[in-house]
Amino acid sequence: MRSRIILISIFLLAMGATFLFKKPHSTETGGVWSLTDHLNKLEYLTDSLNSILADTMDVRMASVEPGGTLGALLYSTGIEGNRYLSCCEIFIDSLGWTSVHVGDTLEALYARDTLTEVRARPRNGRGYYCIEFDGTAEPVDWYWVPEEQFRRLRAVTLVVSSSVWESIASGGVPPDLSPSGRIVTARDSVRKVAYIKGFENELANRLFVYDIDFYYDVQPGDSVWVLLEETRYPGSSETTFRRIIAAKYDFALGGMTEAIPFFHQPDSLAPDGSAIILDHYHRDGASLRTMFLKMPVPFGRISSPYSDSRMHPVLGYTRAHRGIDYAAPMGTEIYAVGDGVVTVRGFTGGYGNMVRIRHANGYETGYGHMSSYAQHQEIGSYVRQGDVIGYVGSTGLSTGPHVHFEMKKNGSYVNPASEILPPANPLLENDLDFFMLQLPVLESTWSIMAGMDIPVSQSEGTESSNTATE
Ligand SMILES: [Zn+2]
Numbered sequence: 001m002r003s004r005i006i007l008i009s010i011f012l013l014a015m016g017a018t019f020l021f022k023k024p025h026s027t028e029t030g031g032v033w034s035l036t037d038h039l040n041k042l043e044y045l046t047d048s049l050n051s052i053l054a055d056t057m058d059v060r061m062a063s064v065e066p067g068g069t070l071g072a073l074l075y076s077t078g079i080e081g082n083r084y085l086s087c088c089e090i091f092i093d094s095l096g097w098t099s100v101h102v103g104d105t106l107e108a109l110y111a112r113d114t115l116t117e118v119r120a121r122p123r124n125g126r127g128y129y130c131i132e133f134d135g136t137a138e139p140v141d142w143y144w145v146p147e148e149q150f151r152r153l154r155a156v157t158l159v160v161s162s163s164v165w166e167s168i169a170s171g172g173v174p175p176d177l178s179p180s181g182r183i184v185t186a187r188d189s190v191r192k193v194a195y196i197k198g199f200e201n202e203l204a205n206r207l208f209v210y211d212i213d214f215y216y217d218v219q220p221g222d223s224v225w226v227l228l229e230e231t232r233y234p235g236s237s238e239t240t241f242r243r244i245i246a247a248k249y250d251f252a253l254g255g256m257t258e259a260i261p262f263f264h265q266p267d268s269l270a271p272d273g274s275a276i277i278l279d280h281y282h283r284d285g286a287s288l289r290t291m292f293l294k295m296p297v298p299f300g301r302i303s304s305p306y307s308d309s310r311m312h313p314v315l316g317y318t319r320a321h322r323g324i325d326y327a328a329p330m331g332t333e334i335y336a337v338g339d340g341v342v343t344v345r346g347f348t349g350g351y352g353n354m355v356r357i358r359h360a361n362g363y364e365t366g367y368g369h370m371s372s373y374a375q376h377q378e379i380g381s382y383v384r385q386g387d388v389i390g391y392v393g394s395t396g397l398s399t400g401p402h403v404h405f406e407m408k409k410n411g412s413y414v415n416p417a418s419e420i421l422p423p424a425n426p427l428l429e430n431d432l433d434f435f436m437l438q439l440p441v442l443e444s445t446w447s448i449m450a451g452m453d454i455p456v457s458q459s460e461g462t463e464s465s466n467t468a469t470e
Contacts, residue, residue: 116132129144160223165196260442292359296326303402306322322413338363340357340360345378370403
């Protein structure tokens with residue numbers, strides 16, 4: 001109970017603090033930002049700034065021209081000899097900056113004619129690569145510096161006309177989605193589609209998937225109130241969809257359904273120090289989701305059901321099929337059907353590229369024939385229900401693009417279609433007490449929270465900071 005109060009207090013405090021301070025530049029993870037740290041850093045910054053001002057600073061800049069190379073970029077900023085070789089090696093081998101594009105820039109910082117730092121900014125990247133040099137021009141450190149990100153809460157009310165997609169497109173996309181405020185370039189429209197897709201997926205395939213049938217229940221005139229969280233990149237003036245914090249769906253014919261947020265620790269399978277997670281509940285504390293999704297693809301046709309004996313299409317003899325095959329177009333996203341830990345991620349013979357996930361209560365799921373895996377996951381990663389783990393393919397023994405989906409309970413195969421799907425951890429005892437306590441507080445603050453910028457809390461589920469591009 002006490003820890004829950006602390007968690008929520010941290011959340012509310014973090015939001016309150018935003019009015020007063022901006023997030024200090026920080027790449028470390030874990031821990032809650034504290035004012036003293038911030039002041040210490042500020043003092044350090046002033047000191048180093050003074051010492052820099054005492055020196056003569058020289059910044060040489062160059063950007064990639066059509067047909068330009070990394071080598072040319074380095075030469076034009078005066079980087080030669082051993083420093084040239086070490087820069088090439090670090091950029092390509094250690095930092096993974098393997099190809100330069102027109103518009104990428106390079107800055108070489110010199111103090112009293114000695115190279116101190118090299119910064120490379122990929123044009124559409126969310127930050128820059130940095131190589132630090134000591135006084136003798138030896139590289140001492142190199143890393144990726146992410147662009148400062150902000151989370152922003154925004155409340156929108158959508159009136160459903162024909163489809164959820166259409167209502168998001170006409171009223172749910174932020175006005176500052178693109179740098180110019182309008183959809184001008186191909187890149188802008190790709191990002192608009194990605195925003196709507198993320199929003200619709202979260203609303204229809206995750207939050208309300210068991211409460212609303214978006215094919216039969218939805219009527220023109222229904223309205224949805226959504227408190228959503230966006231990532232704002234101040235450097236590039238771009239906004240992306242992040243997740244839904246709370247939602248209410250009002251049916252035109254009467255009745256409503258709600259998704260009320262609760263922040264808590266993940267289940268016991270998650271490794272120690274895992275990020276605090278957000279789940280959604282009904283007003284009585286019942287979870288909005290079941291332990292498993294119905295299927296691992298957003299839309300799919302069962303091409304081969306679970307059976308204890310069937311004719312194998314490739315092998316040509318009778319073999320049990322202890323899983324369900326879902327046919328879906330090549331490249332379709334494959335979701336983890338429940339929260340859990342990745343135990344297998346690799347080529348496994350007949351099932352081709354496969355991912356296995358261990359879940360709570362003795363369950364395990366497997367996903368075969370993938371064309372490729374999701375980025376930023378590995379064996380041991382904790383994934384959440386609905387996270388993309390890979391993409392539909394036809395690797396291994398397969399006649400066409402499909403995902404082979406199987407489920408085990410306590411080591412034995414079970415039919416996922418007939419397996420009773422237990423509800424996802426409902427709120428109990430202390431959690432439920434606190435949920436009831438915070439409900440009126442949340443409701444009264446939702447309207448205030450809308451339109452705020454929240455600094456990214458490194459301790460709570462942020463995207464990987466190693467990516468240079470989207
Ligand atoms: Zn199969």
